[in-house]
Amino acid sequence: MTSAHDIAARVAAGSSATTEVETSLAAISQRNAELNVFLYVDEEGARAAAHQVDERIARGEKLPLAGVPVALKDNLCTEGIPTTCSSKILEGWRPPYTATVVERLLAAGAIPMGKTNLDEFAMGSSTENSAFGPTLNPLDPRRVPGGSSGGSAAAIAAGMTPISLGSDTGGSIRQPAALCGVVGIKPTYGLVSRYGVIAFASSLDQVGPFAANVADAALTLEVIAGHDRMDSTSLPETSPSLVAHLKDGVAGRRVGYVKELVDGSDPDVAAAVAAAVEVLRAQGATIVEMSIPELQLGLSAYYLIAPAEASSNLARYDGVRFGLRVDGDDVAGMNEATRTAGFGAEVKRRIMLGTYALSAGYFDAYYGQALKVRTLTINAFQKAYADVDFLIGATTPSVAFPFGSKTKDPMAMYLNDVFTIPSNLAGDPAVSVPFGRGEANLPIGVQLLGPGRSEAGLLAAAQVLEDAERAR
Amino acid sequence: MSLPDGWEMVIGLEVHTELQTKTKLFCGCANAFGADANSQVCPVCLGLPGSLPVLNEQAVELAMAIGFALHCSVAPSTFHRKNYFYPDMPKDYQISQYDLPINSNGYLDLPDGSRVTIERAHLEEDTGKSTHLGGSGRIHGADRSLVDYNRSGVPLVEIVSGPDMRSAAQARAYAAELRGILIATGASDGRLEEGSMRFDANVSVRRPGAPLGTRCEIKNLNSLRSLQRAIDYEAARHVAILEDGGKIRQETRHWSEDLGETSTMRTKEEADDYRYFLEPDLVELSPSIEWQDRVRAALPPMPAERRATLLTIVSEPTSAQRDAVGVIVDLQLDRFVLDAVAQGADAALAIARTSNEIAAGIDSLANLSLDSFVTTLQLEASGSLSATQAKTVLAEVLATGGDPVAIAAARGFEQLASDTLSDLVASLVEAHPDEWHRFREGDEKLAQFFIGQVMKATKGQANGKAVIAELNARR
Numbered sequence: 001m002t003s004a005h006d007i008a009a010r011v012a013a014g015s016s017a018t019t020e021v022e023t024s025l026a027a028i029s030q031r032n033a034e035l036n037v038f039l040y041v042d043e044e045g046a047r048a049a050a051h052q053v054d055e056r057i058a059r060g061e062k063l064p065l066a067g068v069p070v071a072l073k074d075n076l077c078t079e080g081i082p083t084t085c086s087s088k089i090l091e092g093w094r095p096p097y098t099a100t101v102v103e104r105l106l107a108a109g110a111i112p113m114g115k116t117n118l119d120e121f122a123m124g125s126s127t128e129n130s131a132f133g134p135t136l137n138p139l140d141p142r143r144v145p146g147g148s149s150g151g152s153a154a155a156i157a158a159g160m161t162p163i164s165l166g167s168d169t170g171g172s173i174r175q176p177a178a179l180c181g182v183v184g185i186k187p188t189y190g191l192v193s194r195y196g197v198i199a200f201a202s203s204l205d206q207v208g209p210f211a212a213n214v215a216d217a218a219l220t221l222e223v224i225a226g227h228d229r230m231d232s233t234s235l236p237e238t239s240p241s242l243v244a245h246l247k248d249g250v251a252g253r254r255v256g257y258v259k260e261l262v263d264g265s266d267p268d269v270a271a272a273v274a275a276a277v278e279v280l281r282a283q284g285a286t287i288v289e290m291s292i293p294e295l296q297l298g299l300s301a302y303y304l305i306a307p308a309e310a311s312s313n314l315a316r317y318d319g320v321r322f323g324l325r326v327d328g329d330d331v332a333g334m335n336e337a338t339r340t341a342g343f344g345a346e347v348k349r350r351i352m353l354g355t356y357a358l359s360a361g362y363f364d365a366y367y368g369q370a371l372k373v374r375t376l377t378i379n380a381f382q383k384a385y386a387d388v389d390f391l392i393g394a395t396t397p398s399v400a401f402p403f404g405s406k407t408k409d410p411m412a413m414y415l416n417d418v419f420t421i422p423s424n425l426a427g428d429p430a431v432s433v434p435f436g437r438g439e440a441n442l443p444i445g446v447q448l449l450g451p452g453r454s455e456a457g458l459l460a461a462a463q464v465l466e467d468a469e470r471a472r
Numbered sequence: 473m474s475l476p477d478g479w480e481m482v483i484g485l486e487v488h489t490e491l492q493t494k495t496k497l498f499c500g501c502a503n504a505f506g507a508d509a510n511s512q513v514c515p516v517c518l519g520l521p522g523s524l525p526v527l528n529e530q531a532v533e534l535a536m537a538i539g540f541a542l543h544c545s546v547a548p549s550t551f552h553r554k555n556y557f558y559p560d561m562p563k564d565y566q567i568s569q570y571d572l573p574i575n576s577n578g579y580l581d582l583p584d585g586s587r588v589t590i591e592r593a594h595l596e597e598d599t600g601k602s603t604h605l606g607g608s609g610r611i612h613g614a615d616r617s618l619v620d621y622n623r624s625g626v627p628l629v630e631i632v633s634g635p636d637m638r639s640a641a642q643a644r645a646y647a648a649e650l651r652g653i654l655i656a657t658g659a660s661d662g663r664l665e666e667g668s669m670r671f672d673a674n675v676s677v678r679r680p681g682a683p684l685g686t687r688c689e690i691k692n693l694n695s696l697r698s699l700q701r702a703i704d705y706e707a708a709r710h711v712a713i714l715e716d717g718g719k720i721r722q723e724t725r726h727w728s729e730d731l732g733e734t735s736t737m738r739t740k741e742e743a744d745d746y747r748y749f750l751e752p753d754l755v756e757l758s759p760s761i762e763w764q765d766r767v768r769a770a771l772p773p774m775p776a777e778r779r780a781t782l783l784t785i786v787s788e789p790t791s792a793q794r795d796a797v798g799v800i801v802d803l804q805l806d807r808f809v810l811d812a813v814a815q816g817a818d819a820a821l822a823i824a825r826t827s828n829e830i831a832a833g834i835d836s837l838a839n840l841s842l843d844s845f846v847t848t849l850q851l852e853a854s855g856s857l858s859a860t861q862a863k864t865v866l867a868e869v870l871a872t873g874g875d876p877v878a879i880a881a882a883r884g885f886e887q888l889a890s891d892t893l894s895d896l897v898a899s900l901v902e903a904h905p906d907e908w909h910r911f912r913e914g915d916e917k918l919a920q921f922f923i924g925q926v927m928k929a930t931k932g933q934a935n936g937k938a939v940i941a942e943l944n945a946r947r
């Protein structure tokens with residue numbers, strides 16, 4: 001598919017956005033029935049938006065994403081358009097408002113094509129937890145696309161849209177990006193507004209882009225980032241300049257090659273990371289081999305903090321005001337019947353875990369302890385960044401895995417996020433960029449991690465890896 | 473009401489007050505009472521998926537004003553989520569301040585000189601309002617329940633006192649004084665009937681000097697009268713149980729105004745586990761010192777100070793005048809009285825007429841100009857109008873907005889000519905020789921007897937001072 005940069009350039013030059021929309025719709029209709037990428041395709045809305053973009057271009061407006069089709073994870077609120085979080089509890093709900101990130105895409109001339117599949121309420125790593133069926137990996141339909149933003153990653157891999165948005169709470173952008181062979185960015189916490197993003201774990205959730213290349217991902221992030229007064233945790237500064245720094249390279253940069261971000265991964269993945277390290281070294285970076293043992297504690301802390309926040313965030317799905325309602329004998333009975341029918345097994349598991357972790361008598365031992373581990377993680381990263389500019393490791397322990405291979409054992413599934421979770425705990429940015437191929441010729445994701453607001457440097461390094469990958 | 477000998481009440485109050493902000497605590501919806509149901513709502517105060525709270529600065533300012541008025545210290549504070557399921561709470565958690573409130577460690581001095589400590593005064597959001605149809609009107613057994621979310625997200629400050637009060641009357645005085653302070657700060661309109669202030673009372677009893685007894689919390693009292701009655705009832709209930717050899721069960725109780733009694737809402741065992749944790753959608757609230765100083769400097773005088781100011785216009789205030797001054801400040805009429813005195817009205821008369829006649833006609837205060845008030849008082853002071861006539865004139869000015877001189881003339885309120893009064897006093901002296909004798913011997917109380925007789929004979933048309941002058945002239 002044509003890149004977002006190229007589409008925006010030719011629409012700005014007078015080519016109709018409608019052409020881009022029709023191309024995207026054709027690609028969607030060709031494979032969506034098979035892959036289950038989109039839960040909802042907004043054909044009419046996309047065509048109408050294309051006309052508006054053409055008019056705005058004709059009026060002389062400068063639109064950085066003019067006519068660029070975009071896929072939206074179905075946990076982003078879109079006014080009048082179904083927004084389900086892939087849950088029966090929200091089936092048929094049409095929000096009365098639009099998420100800030102979507103507003104910004106629209107303002108930039110992008111065209112939302114529809115809503116993509118995810119693990120219910122973003123809880124999962126394979127998109128198998130969707131109430132509306134799994135999404136298949138476009139590169140091998142017997143395998144998962146990763147999750148929870150599996151649909152948005154697959155939309156890029158299947159050439160349906162050049163860019164898409166996902167959300168990353170413990171790796172939900174980077175892991176599916178790695179498994180689908182695309183670029184995914186988890187920005188600094190607070191860089192991108194969460195207003196209108198249906199919360200899973202508020203202190204960890206962050207929206208970010210997918211794209212087929214680093215430059216498109218950077219451009220998309222520039223459009224959606226920057227302060228939003230509707231989100232109190234939004235950072236005060238305006239959007240960073242990213243695309244302009246993509247050619248900065250890595251010469252003179254110090255890169256930490258972290259043992260704990262590779263240990264436990266398959267040999268093909270470890271080999272790809274090692275090869276990426278050599279590319280950076282060859283481009284002038286200084287490689288520092290290091291160990292950050294605290295990162296191994298992240299997984300268990302995450303599986304207390306995220307469910308605890310989720311248990312509270314998901315309390316509002318009670319049958320009273322919106323979404324599913326199943327009647328009961330009284331209010332509590334209605335609440336219970338609605339939630340029993342509306343939530344899937346993984347969501348229920350996490351609500352119970354989180355409720356337990358916050359309960360009187362257990363709070364200190366579980367949630368309180370997890371917060372201490374979170375502080376340890378933050379401090380460990382800070383110590384590392386006193387020595388190096390950024391870190392490198394694997395995004396996932398393996399390439400895309402077959403359906404059903406981890407659904408019986410939640411812990412095996414949770415372990416898929418072991419390399420990505422620490423960045424969420426610390427609130428730091430990280431990028432997954434395709435580099436090398438592994439088992440069954442499937443793509444491997446290399447992860448670059450940096451301190452808060454280091455996106456420009458991380459993307460420049462990702463660009464170095466992408467260039468090397470293309471040259472191979 | 474007081475408890476049987478050998479028992480002491482211990483009362484602490486939690487007072488919720490709605491803040492008079494333009495908008496709600498975390499969204500831009502209007503904060504106004506009485507709009508159509510569910511007309512002042514948005515994704516945030518409806519708790520729709522994806523919505524996020526943004527703290528209202530005006531609410532912070534009013535909360536700080538309350539804190540400063542209550543001599544609290546303002547410190548960096550945080551918000552927590554208090555989790556429990558209830559249909560009128562859209563997110564099924566309430567955003568409230570928990571371990572770090574904005575205001576803490578203050579006090580409130582009551583008019584009787586007692587001091588009540590203020591443990592904290594923190595910010596939180598209000599819930600929606602449920603109406604239960606059918607059954608008893610409560611949620612259990614109702615056929616249908618309706619919820620109005622206009623109140624959802626309205627800013628509240630909860631003011632928590634220490635367990636410092638020892639009688640229901642003192643608790644009532646505390647609530648009344650607090651109400652005056654909240655109105656003075658501009659934080660609240662103090663309209664109890666609209667639910668602008670609600671009281672929860674923690675009540676226990678003990679033998680004086682003994683450790684605190686087991687307490688019960690009476691929820692949602694919405695008038696000063698209910699507050700006092702409920703506390704009295706509850707304390708008597710405790711004493712009766714304890715004297716019977718029973719034990720008090722710690723619980724939350726409901727007050728029925730109709731039945732005049734409290735009943736169990738839920739026991740301690742049934743209490744929710746609120747699973748408090750730090751609200752991840754908000755950041756720490758740390759008002760700058762400059763902001764705090766601005767709020768503190770803008771605070772108007774509080775009721776205690778205003779009462780003291782008003783009392784300075786009478787040289788040796790009687791206890792009736794002290795009470796009157798309390799009424800006047802409560803009604804926000806102290807400035808009016810001070811202005812009247814500055815324009816030449818007699819201070820004692822101004823206080824008396826304001827706390828009685830004007831207080832009674834407060835709803836039509838707009839009809840009474842300062843000039844009319846001063847004129848009426850001057851007519852009374854000069855003897856042109858008797859006290860009774862002056863009261864009648866004031867009442868009519870309040871009712872109609874008319875001119876006091878014209879009203880007095882229209883009613884034929886002309887003082888008795890002095891020779892008429894002189895003749896009348898002479899005949900009364902003759903008719904009551906014993907009383908006259910005692911008066912002449914120095915029993916001044918008898919003056920009141922003769923004034924009463926004169927008033928009776930003239931249907932209140934005479935001036936009391938003139939009668940005394942006439943009596944003294946004959947002594």
Ligand SMILES: [Zn+2]
Pocket residue numbers: 496499500501512513514515516517518625
């Ligand atoms: Zn609102």
